[in-house]
Amino acid sequence: MEQIAYVNGSFVPMSEAKVSILDRGFLFADGIYEVAAVLDGKLIDNASHLARLERSVGEISLALPETIERIQEIQRELIARNNLASGLVYLEVTRGADKGRDFAFPKGVKPTLVMFTSVKDIVNAPSAKTGIGVVTVPDIRWTRRDIKSVALLAQVLAKQAAAEAGAGEAWMIEDGKVTEGGSSSAFILTQDDVIVTRQNSSAILPGCTRKAVVALAEERQLRVEERPFTIAEALAAKEAFVTSASLFVQAVVSIDGKTVANGKPGPMTARLREIYVEFAKQTAT
Numbered sequence: 001m002e003q004i005a006y007v008n009g010s011f012v013p014m015s016e017a018k019v020s021i022l023d024r025g026f027l028f029a030d031g032i033y034e035v036a037a038v039l040d041g042k043l044i045d046n047a048s049h050l051a052r053l054e055r056s057v058g059e060i061s062l063a064l065p066e067t068i069e070r071i072q073e074i075q076r077e078l079i080a081r082n083n084l085a086s087g088l089v090y091l092e093v094t095r096g097a098d099k100g101r102d103f104a105f106p107k108g109v110k111p112t113l114v115m116f117t118s119v120k121d122i123v124n125a126p127s128a129k130t131g132i133g134v135v136t137v138p139d140i141r142w143t144r145r146d147i148k149s150v151a152l153l154a155q156v157l158a159k160q161a162a163a164e165a166g167a168g169e170a171w172m173i174e175d176g177k178v179t180e181g182g183s184s185s186a187f188i189l190t191q192d193d194v195i196v197t198r199q200n201s202s203a204i205l206p207g208c209t210r211k212a213v214v215a216l217a218e219e220r221q222l223r224v225e226e227r228p229f230t231i232a233e234a235l236a237a238k239e240a241f242v243t244s245a246s247l248f249v250q251a252v253v254s255i256d257g258k259t260v261a262n263g264k265p266g267p268m269t270a271r272l273r274e275i276y277v278e279f280a281k282q283t284a285t
């Protein structure tokens with residue numbers, strides 16, 4: 001059966017899911033996206049993703065074409081129509097298609113809303129056992145990285161550099177410190193067992209998985225420090241890992257070809273992954 005997508009009010013086969021070439025998402029990357037995980041056919045931490053969606057669209061003065069409740073209904077219907085047990089729901093809202101290409105906001109144009117699903121066994125991903133390598137690249141993005149904008153060219157280039165090096169992710173560096181991964185939040189565990197991740201600011205995307213992992217760790221009296229860290233610190237750390245909706249908690253075992261600790265996923269990463277998977281299953285909606 002062909003995959004079903006959602007486009008502006010209709011559920012259609014993927015081959016018929018189309019938007020105009022005048023869509024501002026296409027012309028200007030004038031849009032916002034979200035990615036939520038699905039386990040057992042249910043959405044993971046979706047309220048957090050939808051809250052970030054509302055914040056992101058607010059920051060660029062874009063009015064959602066549907067209510068948050070309706071968006072959640074559409075997500076659920078798409079999961080059902082695609083028989084999705086485990087994977088991801090992608091959603092994107094753009095400022096719509098005007099009659100031409102004017103930079104300023106168009107008047108009377110309805111925003112575009114599209115969604116599609118993809119199959120992914122996040123819990124049993126092979127890389128969860130082996131960990132991933134990361135490469136470092138300069139962070140060349142704009143300065144409002146707290147907005148989940150579809151302008152992802154810097155991340156495309158960063159993740160292509162990772163792929164060419166046989167690595168699973170790129171860590172972006174600014175002023176000598178790691179900002180975050182191309183599509184994930186970055187963490188280390190110091191030799192004295194402090195979990196370190198950069199504090200939220202306009203320098204990074206406020207990761208939903210990051211937020212949940214920090215809260216779950218603190219509930220268990222694990223020490224968490226929110227501050228930037230360097231690659232030298234990460235290479236001297238006990239463990240390193242990344243978090244995202246599409247990976248959950250994933251060990252980082254090498255950086256630019258140099259191993260972190262013994263080059264294997266560490267016990268804290270494994271524990272946090274287990275805790276997160278448990279949280280995900282228990283709070284899925």
Ligand code: PDD
Nearest residue numbers: 035182183184185205207208209244245
């Ligand atoms: N990426 N930082 C960046 C730059 C991201 O793109 C993402 C998510 C994260 C992690 O956020 P969350 O935990 O809310 O998924 C951090 C998604 C998964 C993507 O682009 O596919």
